[in-house]
Amino acid sequence: MTLERWQKASEWPLIGAALIFLVAYSIQVIANLSDAEGFWADAVVWASWAVFAVDYAARLWLAPQRGRWFVMNLHELAILALPALRPLRLLRLVLLLKLIHTRAGNALRGKILSYVFGAAAILVYCGALAALDAEQNDPQANIKTFGDALWWALATITTVGYGDHYPVTLVGRLAAAGLMVAGIAVLGVVTASIASWLVETVSTEAAEKSAEETAAALEPLEALEERIEVLTRQVELLTAVLARTTDGARAEPQEDRTS
Known part of the structure; x- marks a missing residue:
């Protein structure tokens, strides 16, 4: 294997x-x-x-x-x-998130955002458990309940850091460091996805507006081209008539001499 x-x-x-x-x-x-x-x-x-x-x-x-x-x-x-x-x-x-999203039919940006938010939720939960496990039995700790740990993990991964709860043990601080790094990565992906969506939306609207303006500008040109074609056909017809008239006028004197 x-x-x-x-x-x-x-x-x-x-x-x-x-x-x-x-x-x-x-x-x-x-x-x-x-x-x-x-x-x-x-x-x-x-x-x-x-x-x-x-x-x-x-x-x-x-x-x-x-x-x-x-x-x-x-x-x-x-x-x-x-x-x-x-x-x-x-x-x-x-x-599990990866396996689910490989079978999903959503747009790529939706997959990325759902994957990031799912991974962030797992990281927050894991970080809260790790911090609570390390802190709850320490006499100097201020993270004593899972609610405190979850609130601390959420504030840490979003890089807010209120400071009302913080780890005092080595293991808890290591968990905090991991959440900080993960939070920067998560916010970076979310920000990039939103920026990409905004750029794509503005570009699409600008392209549609440009296409409409181009079509509006081409309408007079198309009308002018049609008018030119009509005038060209009229000129060609007039030229043909004049050519036949000239040929007829030249042929008449020759007939007189012959007679």
Whole structure:
């Protein structure tokens, strides 16, 4: 099996594992379950981690250049190895958006915007979970509920940053840094799409107006061309009549001499 075939075959299983992980991890973090209460959630999280680990090992084994693939995918290894980065496994859900949009019949700009907004929603949710997981049990933290975390994540990804809630732990600040970078990318894509739409709309209106003005300017010219054609035919007809008259006048004296 090739790497491409494995990636295509593993898309839906990985999305399913990410969804299961999302449910278990969300309940574990939002409910702030203890080790005893969250035993089942830990089991589900570790089971999904095993699925991601198998996928990573398979892709590394099937890669044509394993060393280069390993270096280019160090972030995948970090997500698997570091428990603090486990919310990033939920980014597998972005694949679901990609699969849905490849089957959609919308315009390209609509696909891009819906893809960006969907990815942004996943990033906000993942960032809120990561921040809440890192902050809620810290005595100096001010992000204690999922509502606070969601509000903080939304303000961060949009680069607003009110400052009423902010992370104090290292993991929380790393999540904030990731959301800031993602927010710049999301706003850039949205701004570019809106600007492209405006330019296209103005260009279309200008082209239509220019076509109308050109048609209006050509109407007198077309009428003039028709008039010229009529005059040309009249001149040709008059020339032919004059030519016949001249020929007849020349022929009469010759007949007189003959007689």
